[in-house]
Amino acid sequence: MKPSAPTTLVWIIALIAGIVGIIGHFINIEYVSSISYWLLLGGFALLALGTTFKEI
Numbered sequence: 728m729k730p731s732a733p734t735t736l737v738w739i740i741a742l743i744a745g746i747v748g749i750i751g752h753f754i755n756i757e758y759v760s761s762i763s764y765w766l767l768l769g770g771f772a773l774l775a776l777g778t779t780f781k782e783i
Contacts, residue, residue: 728779733777737774737776740770745766745767747759747763748766748770751763752767
């Protein structure tokens, strides 16, 4: 299985999740700060899935 570039939509969603996760780690935002690690992990996992599977 060859890696491929993720679609633009997947890349944007993963980027937003990662940025919100990083911001939530450093700035206290009520709900986001409690799940900042999971947002960052989810964004990375989404990018990994987007490059692994061509249809995503």
